[in-house]
Amino acid sequence: DAGITQSPRHKVTETGTPVTLRCHQTENHRYMYWYRQDPGHGLRLIHYSYGVKDTDKGEVSDGYSVSRSKTEDFLLTLESATSSQTSVYFCAIRLPGANEQFFGPGTRLTVL
Amino acid sequence: ELKVEQNPLFLSMQEGKNYTIYCNYSTTSDRLYWYRQDPGKSLESLFVLLSNGAVKQEGRLMASLDTKARLSTLHITAAVHDLSATYFCAVDMDSSYKLIFGSGTRLLVRP
Numbered sequence: 717d718a719g720i721t722q723s724p725r726h727k728v729t730e731t732g733t734p735v736t737l738r739c740h741q742t743e744n745h746r747y748m749y750w751y752r753q754d755p756g757h758g759l760r761l762i763h764y765s766y767g768v769k770d771t772d773k774g775e776v777s778d779g780y781s782v783s784r785s786k787t788e789d790f791l792l793t794l795e796s797a798t799s800s801q802t803s804v805y806f807c808a809i810r811l812p813g814a815n816e817q818f819f820g821p822g823t824r825l826t827v828l
Numbered sequence: 829e830l831k832v833e834q835n836p837l838f839l840s841m842q843e844g845k846n847y848t849i850y851c852n853y854s855t856t857s858d859r860l861y862w863y864r865q866d867p868g869k870s871l872e873s874l875f876v877l878l879s880n881g882a883v884k885q886e887g888r889l890m891a892s893l894d895t896k897a898r899l900s901t902l903h904i905t906a907a908v909h910d911l912s913a914t915y916f917c918a919v920d921m922d923s924s925y926k927l928i929f930g931s932g933t934r935l936l937v938r939p
Binding site for chain 1: 869876920932
């Protein structure tokens with residue numbers, strides 16, 4: 717599993733509340749990614765990071781922010797959750813060399 | 829904008845049969861990846877294809893890449909029930925190491 721954990725694994729929250737999801741890796745990989753998975757859309761990139769304090773937007777970044785203050789942690793924040801953000805969120809790291817990405821176990825978020 | 833299209837989106841096939849999943853993409857890329865996802869689980873890396881003409885095989889699955897046609901195929905030989913899953917292809921987007929995923933092909937292998 718490339719040493720990736722996500723927390724929480726499941727969360728139910730209400731519209732308008734802030735939510736933070738955490739991705740933790742143990743192997744000092746430089747690149748980390750946040751995706752969301754929705755039926756019929758595959759995986760869509762939200763934000764990614766290429767180092768501590770270095771982040772950039774993906775294709776569906778509106779309503780999300782990220783932070784990376786340590787190599788091992790990449791946080792995804794929904795400042796004010798909406799029902800359209802109900803989804804499964806995956807974190808990934810990129811292995812050097814083959815550019816292959818490995819995925820964490822996922823967080824299922826429900827916004828009521 | 830890079831687009832990745834998979835077809836079919838759903839495939840129901842009998843055990844023992846052969847079939848191919850197609851992955852087309854819209855701009856130049858030399859790197860393509862195949863992943864498998866079981867229901868309620870994360871994505872598992874299957875194949876990494878890094879150049880034109882690359883072919884990789886693992887058990888009953890074989891993946892190939894034609895960068896000139898912007899096409900990758902995932903061929904299933906003599907399908908078995910354990911291959912039932914959703915398969916995704918993903919293409920590298922320039923040098924930023926961002927992946928663009930297809931919508932996935934849900935494969936159901938019937939006895």
